[in-house]
Amino acid sequence: MSPDNRTTGEVILVGGGPGDPDLLTIGGLRALQQADVVLYDHLAPLACLDQTRPGAVLVDVGKIPRGCQTAQADINTLLIEHARTGASVVRFKGGDPFVLGRGSEEWLACAAAGIPVRVIPGVSSAIAGPELAGIPLTHRGITQNFSVVSGHVGPDHPASTVNWDALAQSSGTIVILMGVAHLPEITEGLMARGLNPDLPAAIVVRAATPNQRVVRGTVASLAGLAAEHDVQPPALIVIGAVVGLELGGSE
The missing domain is CATH 3.30.950.10 (Tetrapyrrole methylase, C-terminal domain)
Structure with a gap:
């Protein structure tokens, strides 16, 4: 259960920009700092993970070309399962969630499961x-x-x-x-x-x-x-x- 005892958490899709921590938006950084769980990929500005609060759960769901990959269905399931514990869950992505990414699929999966979801756009x-x-x-x-x-x-x-x-x-x-x-x-x-x-x-x-x-x-x-x-x-x-x-x- 998250610190404020919520019975249902939320999912926030955060666009991390192209890789430079300085290009992360203020809103995106705030969401990252307040998150209970962060699901990140290799294209996000990983240096920003140092900004997460003590005790936050960090989960690598990267999709390395021709390498180790996490299936999109598995990412959707993780987002939903963590949010159902009452956690604030950030999906930390490279670029922008809605520009040639799977952000819309994650949004739809969470919405279909009854999980509150919102997006903080990133620099494309x-x-x-x-x-x-x-x-x-x-x-x-x-x-x-x-x-x-x-x-x-x-x-x-x-x-x-x-x-x-x-x-x-x-x-x-x-x-x-x-x-x-x-x-x-x-x-x-x-x-x-x-x-x-x-x-x-x-x-x-x-x-x-x-x-x-x-x-x-x-x-x-x-x-x-x-x-x-x-x-x-x-x-x-x-x-x-x-x-x-x-x-x-x-x-």
Whole structure:
């Protein structure tokens, strides 16, 4: 039972941002400090776990690409079970819970179980990562829009629901999360759909961490450069004319 003897606790989905503790919101930090239980993954700013109160239960529910993974159904169950003891439960995630994450699934599972649930949005890696690398997603006179898509499957995969044809024909910036493993398929698929092979492109690796680095090239060369530089997740891909501005972010 939690300290205030609640019979039913709550679940708070906290967006941890792209990895730098300084990018955690004040509301997110407050929720973390007051939590009885924290379920965290490897993309959250783990240094912030030092801010949890004495006696708080910390549970690693990370999903390491091609490594140890906690099934989403198991995460949902843990959230519900801990909240039913009266605990204040924080699901501490990287990025933002509702941007290419499973936050909405966790929300729905808790709501269906009768558990109060709320979200504290985080800074999205899709926007912050490029900014920290000196890449604006829009720039007046160059690019007036951007799209954020999931690259967990390639353009020609049966499970893909992204309109890659439209992306290739748009004049906007393309930001791809979870696309490292399928980068050759993605770049080849975009070029086959009409995207200029010479368009500037970049990979921002481990954005907002001390190990951040940027690999720059073109749509045609990016997959080869990724292999040459042994790029591993977490990383995001940015494609568009704005990548060529090179404004001198932290690299």
